Amino acid sequence: MNRLFQYLKGLPPGRLITLGFAAVILFGTFLLLLPVSVNPGMKVEVIDALFTSTSAVCVTGLIAIDTADHFTAFGRAVVALLIQIGGLGVTSVGVGFILAAGKRVGFKGRALVKEALNVDSSKGVIRLVKAILLMTLLFEAMGAALSFIVFVQDYPPLKAMEISIFHSIAAFNNSGFDILGGLQNLIPYQTDVLLNLVTCGLIIFGGLGFLVILDVLKMRSFKKLCLHSKVVITTSVILLAAGTLLLKATEDISWLGAFFQSVSARTAGFSTYPIGEFSNAGLFTLTMLMFIGASPGSTGGGIKTSTFFALLVSVRSLMTKKHYGAFHRSIPAEGISKAFMIAFLSFLVVCGGTFLLCVLEPGYSFIQLMFEVTSAFGTVGLSTGITPELGSISKLVIILIMFIGRLGAFTLASMWVCRQMPHARYIEESIIIG
Secondary structure, eight states: OOOHHHHHTOOHHHHHHHHHHHHHHHHHHHHHHHGGBBTTTOOHHHHHHHHHHHHHHHOOOOOOOHHHHHHHHHHHHHHHHHHHHHHOOOOHHHHHHHHTTTTOOOOOHHHHHHHHTTTTTTHHHHHHHHHHHHHHHHHHHHHHHHHHHHHHSSSSSHHHHHHHHHHHHHHHHHOOOOSSSSTTTTGGGGGGHHHHHHHHHHHHHHHHOHHHHHHHHHHHEEEOOOHHHHHHHHHHHHHHHHHHHHHHHSSSOHHHHHHHHHTTTTTTTTSSOOGGGSSSHHHHHHHHHHHHHOTTTTOOOOOHHHHHHHHHHHHHHHHHHHHHHHHHHEEOOOHOOOOHHHHHHHHHHHHHHHHHHHHHOOOOHHHHHHHHHHHHHHTOOOSSSSGGSSSSSHHHHHHHHHHHHHHHHHHHHHOOOOOOOOOOOOOOOOOOOO
């Protein structure tokens, strides 16, 4: 045991974080298979428990079995806890427990938090974790209180309270789980303005990223914000507006429904309309939004808004012959290169996953399978309704894609190489590009 501890202690932060997520998923699977977690008369297969645990920890929301119908109150509490751990991150939760116990966080712990939150320095990471935990508690408490006003009209007070707390945790952590039963998601509440807006608010703030929220609270002026915050906020607003207009133009839904689905497609996974009835144009719009996803340092997935913005900046630079930059600031060329690598690796993951599902599930259309894979990679949770019908091998493919989407294709690809870039190199020679 001591040898294992020493081995883990010597691992790079990226590998430790990956193993941490995997361990939580496996432990969650074990808890969901316990008799105390399963409703009487229901049967939960190992693959479905693993799928549910992975979807919760990766804050996705894709479900192979209905959470309310199959799991008891204990099982639903386990799912909510897994969502919370997945949204905050294993390292942030671990540091929170260390701080609660009154102990100091060592250098290794600070390095893990730095890697997990994708910040430039270990300085001030403990204060950042405290702020994140407090912010999460406040947002989820407010969301639960406002959601209770809606749910108490249809359920007994205790049941309404359970649904409200679960819904608030799922919404803020951008995970599209629900415990209403019958695989209906939020369709019964598609015209309820309060629940729609509360859910959208939780999703948006959860998807902006904790660093952006803290920057906004500190500066209170768009002009004074750092470049990252300006990029994230601007890109998010444009994507939300564009998604709303495109969905309204392609689907027979209300403006509220179009706005809700545009927000939800940015990694949340809630739906107020049957996604399986959307046209190919509507599904493609949602697919693009899911692939872009939320923002760095948030509870959401996808290639991230800042990556998408960097790609647009590079295209503009090529067309206008100007340096990479925005908001009177220059963007480092390394950032542009990283954005292209992230987008390319993510595209490969989605293409590879779609190809495998096309082979394994020939009975479904290409757009259905691509939508499912993109939803898994973007940790969204939207589905055309085919998830419960997938075979065991197909579910394993989706599980792997959800795991890659939560940790990031670039992170998983680069964490195995620990050596520095060599200084010696071969003589350069040009190749023809394009």
